[in-house]
Amino acid sequence: MADKQSIFREVEDLQDRIGIFYQELGKIKLQLQELIEENQRLSLENEHLRDRAKFYVEEHAPVPGEALQYLMSLYEDGFHICNLNYGAMREGDCLFCLQNLQSRT
Template sequence: MNKQSMFHQLALIEEKVGGLYEEIGHLKNAMLELMEENKNLLIENQHLRERLQQRETELEKKEKRQSSGVKAKKDKKKRAVVGEGYDNLARLYQEGFHICNVHYGSLRTDGDCLFCLAFLNKQG
């Protein structure tokens, strides 16, 4: 193998390594963006849970003022179960799965689904 051939091979290897470094840089940036988005979503989720808890407390107070007895307890239990179900569906949606009746359970690949969002925003 002559010197020119060795130099040419070395230049090709250097080019490939440079491409790999560039690709690693892009992956690193994408990973940082995902980590930041995940952190923001965790914070937002915590705020929503706090707000939900606050709203449930307000509804409980209002319910106690309006009526007491067996019916009030049944409604409270039903609302707690519905709230937990919606929370689970919201978690599944945040993990990247469809929760709408059109594509339920399949992986979301094209961003947000209007059917899923409409379902989540529906007032129970």
């Protein structure tokens, strides 16, 4: 016959582990919530920056350093910054994009 005492201890041990697991799950849930909020905030910020950059692209005006940096990094990240395809993913270099950057430096 199984040792009742040891079975009881095993169940207690398991309870402890479930408790810890449950706490960890709670922490992960909080972190997930924070990440989702951060992501929403960044998406909104990104949208605003895109709007601003698009404004500069359409204006053909000399852009402030910060905006130019943004356009350059957007291009380096693989997006079009030319009037034709602004914001679309690009494959390889785009002459219009490069021209756009050159005309502002």
